[in-house]
Amino acid sequence: MSLIPPHDLPPLAELAADRWAARLASQDDALAEVELAALLDAIDRVVEVPADVDVVRQGEIQTESNLLLDGWACRIGDLSDGRRQILALHISGDFVDLHSFQVRRMDHTVRSLTPCRIAMVPHERLTRITETLPRLTRRLWLSTLIDAAILRQWMVGLGQRSARENAAHLMCELFYRLRAVGLNDGLKFRLPLNQIEIGEALGVSAVHTNRVLQELKADRAFSLRGQAAEILDLKRLEAIADFDPTYLHLPGWGKPE
Amino acid sequence: MSLIPPHDLPPLAELAADRWAARLASQDDALAEVELAALLDAIDRVVEVPADVDVVRQGEIQTESNLLLDGWACRIGDLSDGRRQILALHISGDFVDLHSFQVRRMDHTVRSLTPCRIAMVPHERLTRITETLPRLTRRLWLSTLIDAAILRQWMVGLGQRSARENAAHLMCELFYRLRAVGLNDGLKFRLPLNQIEIGEALGVSAVHTNRVLQELKADRAFSLRGQAAEILDLKRLEAIADFDPTYLHLPGWGKPE
């Protein structure tokens, strides 16, 4: 990991903090200047991590939280025999392990999927925020709660949806989330996961993932070539997935034009 | 639902608030008198709900949160075609939908499994707490984070564990949680779910649930007759489940003697 000198971080960090804040803007009131400043101020330093690196490992005790400025990361739950479940995917603006602030011992691993820029926020500064800025505190809390809402949707998918439905659901979700922070290109977006990893997120084997993705392409709903994801027909994809974006609690919570 | 006059609630509510607080005692510092008092004070009223009632329905907007004083409840994610996934099971002392405080629109349903006594906590009183009692605020936040940790474990189960392993895991979890609030009877405990509901929690059919439970009994690990659950061999059950109670963040986080 390489360090970025603190005085170079503002533009980047601000961008990501903005993205983080923007996604929560749906709520009643926007964050005040002071609050945004306090958040930026809570950042101790920014680190750069290459792809495919464990940023935090299951079982470790954390003293700071990771705010993802740039890149993709995921959370992984490991079983002792090697099976693994991807528990969440994170993109620019996500406060990846904000929860470690309260629950120190990590019950899962955080791993980079692409090269990432990560802002480190020491827990004691978060504690300080809870003592002085109740509204920002609530906003931070909210962001962990939206995380949990997404977890619940994934649970429904793992438990009840077929692999095909669940794959469609995942792609819908990623599209909405990426669009919310402007990381889409029309109906196309970059998906830096291979089929093994997509399978680990969907709870199915890589082979089955491949077949299911082929079905979605045959349905003219969604296609993936390498990392190039494209939604061919959003309505159809949402219908397959039984998708309803409410749970993402996005600012302009509606669907695209 | 019937109401309990406010001046009759103290003993009951205190018990449950204590249970709620006790489960978080593992953390560095215990709650102060003031804080416990503030929590009790936040309770507007106590309602009694019969079994099998939707307490809060998916899509509704909440203005208060439910603290479960007594009984069992669950959270359910519904698909539009009727399939449903039980997302969480809640027992005495659980702050069932504390998250609705920040994420107003419910993305899932809360349902009673037995007759329940529920303390209603208006959101504005929670807001007040965040403005005056940072430590209690953190404790409340923590409790939603532990919820999320449990969700993640369930996700690992749904995605990676076989039905047999996952059933074993669920029973281990319930045993530890019930024991933490003194609702076990040695290795026995009451489990007020039928096999359909257990199946909805495990993401499998009722028929398969039945077969899997029979396997666990044949393994001399766990038995269920009606609502009478009994762990026949904790070590064996934990081995089947690959169970590690760390994620529950229980006070005396160790295993039983």
Next chain:
DNA sequence: CGCTGCGTTGAGACTACTCAATATCCGTGG
């Protein structure tokens, strides 16, 4: 040029599903 990682395909096996029948338990009313 030959790795190496990823994607694709086929075949056979296994897990879990559905449907349907039967069994058991328990509460209620006769």
Next chain:
DNA sequence: CCACGGATATTGAGTAGTCTCAACGCAGCG
């Protein structure tokens, strides 16, 4: 006290979804 109904649990049989293993294809890269 027994007969009945309803809910729940159990069993069997056939099927669908997903898995594993193994082979092959293809691209990028040293």
